[in-house]
Amino acid sequence: MARALSDAELSAGARLMSRLDAFATFTDEPGKLTRLFLSDAHRRAAAAFIGWCAEAGVKARIDAAGNVVARYEGKQAGAPALMLGSHIDTVRDAGRYDGNYGALAALAVVEQLADGGERLDHAVEIVAFGDEEGVRYRTTLTGSRALAGTYPKEALDQRDAAGVAMRDALRAFGGDPDKASSIRAENVAAFVEAHIEQGPVLEAENLPLGVVTAINGATRLEVGVEGMAGHAGATPMTLRRDALAAAADMALAIEKRARGEPDLVGTVGRLEVWPGAANVIPGVARFSIDVRAPSDSQRAAALAEMRASLDAIAKARGVSVTVAVTHEANAFVCDSRIVAGFKRTVEGLGFPPRLLPSGAGHDAMAMGQLCPAGMLFVRCKGGISHNPLESITREDCAFGLAALTRFVREFRLD
Numbered sequence: 404m405a406r407a408l409s410d411a412e413l414s415a416g417a418r419l420m421s422r423l424d425a426f427a428t429f430t431d432e433p434g435k436l437t438r439l440f441l442s443d444a445h446r447r448a449a450a451a452f453i454g455w456c457a458e459a460g461v462k463a464r465i466d467a468a469g470n471v472v473a474r475y476e477g478k479q480a481g482a483p484a485l486m487l488g489s490h491i492d493t494v495r496d497a498g499r500y501d502g503n504y505g506a507l508a509a510l511a512v513v514e515q516l517a518d519g520g521e522r523l524d525h526a527v528e529i530v531a532f533g534d535e536e537g538v539r540y541r542t543t544l545t546g547s548r549a550l551a552g553t554y555p556k557e558a559l560d561q562r563d564a565a566g567v568a569m570r571d572a573l574r575a576f577g578g579d580p581d582k583a584s585s586i587r588a589e590n591v592a593a594f595v596e597a598h599i600e601q602g603p604v605l606e607a608e609n610l611p612l613g614v615v616t617a618i619n620g621a622t623r624l625e626v627g628v629e630g631m632a633g634h635a636g637a638t639p640m641t642l643r644r645d646a647l648a649a650a651a652d653m654a655l656a657i658e659k660r661a662r663g664e665p666d667l668v669g670t671v672g673r674l675e676v677w678p679g680a681a682n683v684i685p686g687v688a689r690f691s692i693d694v695r696a697p698s699d700s701q702r703a704a705a706l707a708e709m710r711a712s713l714d715a716i717a718k719a720r721g722v723s724v725t726v727a728v729t730h731e732a733n734a735f736v737c738d739s740r741i742v743a744g745f746k747r748t749v750e751g752l753g754f755p756p757r758l759l760p761s762g763a764g765h766d767a768m769a770m771g772q773l774c775p776a777g778m779l780f781v782r783c784k785g786g787i788s789h790n791p792l793e794s795i796t797r798e799d800c801a802f803g804l805a806a807l808t809r810f811v812r813e814f815r816l817d
């Protein structure tokens with residue numbers, strides 16, 4: 404299997420794997436990996452990243468929004484850049500690959516170029532975004548949104564659980580809250596992000612790499628069902644208006660519709676029932692629906708049918724139903740030339756190029772507001788992520804880095 408990789412690619416992959424292990428020691432909570440935005444662990448991780456860049460002869464710095472950024476010039480100084488990167492903040496009790504893989508792989512690409520003094524027609528810029536997960540503060544993607552020129556200024560006024568304003572934490576970290584909203588990156592030809600899949604598709608198909616076609620759009624609904632509470636012993640089955648039984652029927656209808664076509668997913672993840680007693684027929688039920696799809700029209704069509712089936716079930720069961728939209732984000736379609744480029748590099752490594760959408764959000768969708776953007780997925784064990792059990796193999800680590808490096812070398816400016 405490793406035959407497809409050169410010795411240089413194998414050793415770069417091995418170095419990346421040990422870097423990922425070393426990087427995982429930068430944590431705010433001993434014994435587990437928790438690295439929140441602008442925390443002490445984030446500061447130490449950023450310093451290590453900057454130090455590794457310096458060892459490769461590349462000067463890195465912290466930008467106004469708390470990202471680590473560096474530039475490796477091409478043949479001509481000032482050439483447009485291909486930007487690579489991902490995030491180095493984590494959730495609480497995280498795995499070591501989510502985000503970190505793409506940030507350290509970006510560094511590893513530049514190291515390989517710098518090792519051989521190799522200059523390309525384009526510059527290569529690398530970025531370790533500071534805030535993707537949105538754990539310490541509610542906003543997400545402030546790092547990539549800053550570079551894309553869509554920084555949410557109001558985010559600076561948020562306070563964390565300890566009462567520390569993001570503005571103050573950013574200043575202490577070495578950022579500049581007054582400039583965070585005006586650092587829009589310039590002269591960037593494209594952005595690409597390598598990331599673990601965080602899902603089980605590649606493993607199920609025995610493939611190390613996947614080419615991301617789109618980042619799913621999502622709609623979240625809050626559904627209220629109102630029936631009639633009543634005595635569980637005295638009310639005959641034919642005379643009931645059971646809000647929970649209706650909600651259960653509705654959840655099954657959502658599942659059935661989402662199962663009806665590939666790449667569409669629908670989830671009822673929360674259900675509450677009132678009055679919630681063993682001897683009372685439920686009078687009110689409330690539940691969430693989360694629907695995601697790689698295309699907005701596909702999602703809209705599914706939602707329309709789901710809502711129609713909720714109404715039909717309510718009518719048949721004599722209950723009333725209300726539906727409110729609580730969240731809506733459109734799909735991000737990856738740039739077709741980047742998709743084609745990754746397809747070629749994956750094929751060049753001897754694997755069928757599996758195209759798949761991303762069910763999770765990523766920095767690439769924010770960067771897509773600035774320039775063409777795309778992603779490469781690396782298989783992870785069991786599809787498990789946001790969990791210390793997150794795991795990738797040494798081989799897959801090397802394949803992902805080799806695909807990214809080849810993509811960077813083959814990238815052509817218009």
Ligand SMILES: [Zn+2]
Nearest residue numbers: 490501502535
């Ligand atoms: Zn991530």
